[in-house]
Amino acid sequence: MVGAAIHEAYAPTMPGRTLGYMVNLIAEDSGHNSGNTLGAVVNWALGRFFIRFRDHRWFPVKEAELERATNGFNRYGSWSLLLAWVPVVGDPLTLVAGILRVPLMTFLVLVAIGKTVRYAAVIGIIDLF
Secondary structure, three states: OHHHHHHHHHHHOOOOOOHHHHHHHHHHHHHHHHHHHHHHHHHHHHHHOOOOOOOOOOOOOOHHHHHHHHHHHHHHHHHHHHHHHOOOHHHHHHHHHOOOOHHHHHHHHHHHHHHHHHHHHHHHHHHHH
């Protein structure tokens, strides 16, 4: 609904259907992006405050995934958080960011940028069809 209102308000000034369509979809999809980013913050908090429970069954990341993510994170640093959206890799990366005490604001900015770029790419691909 918000996306439709934005689209109607700015459609006359936009160069073509694509930009209007993308603005509409991004506005409607921002809730999904916020939810995904919030989920990543939960993993960051688990790494930051609950790593001592990693041997428990309920802990969200297995030891092998944690080791692989730590190695990758150490190699590429905080910039690797731009890939937090990637399936299988993203959750361990966000957990390792908490373990390695990446500041929350740095974490939020990088994760949000990565997830937003992913959504924008998906929207662009959808618009091609």
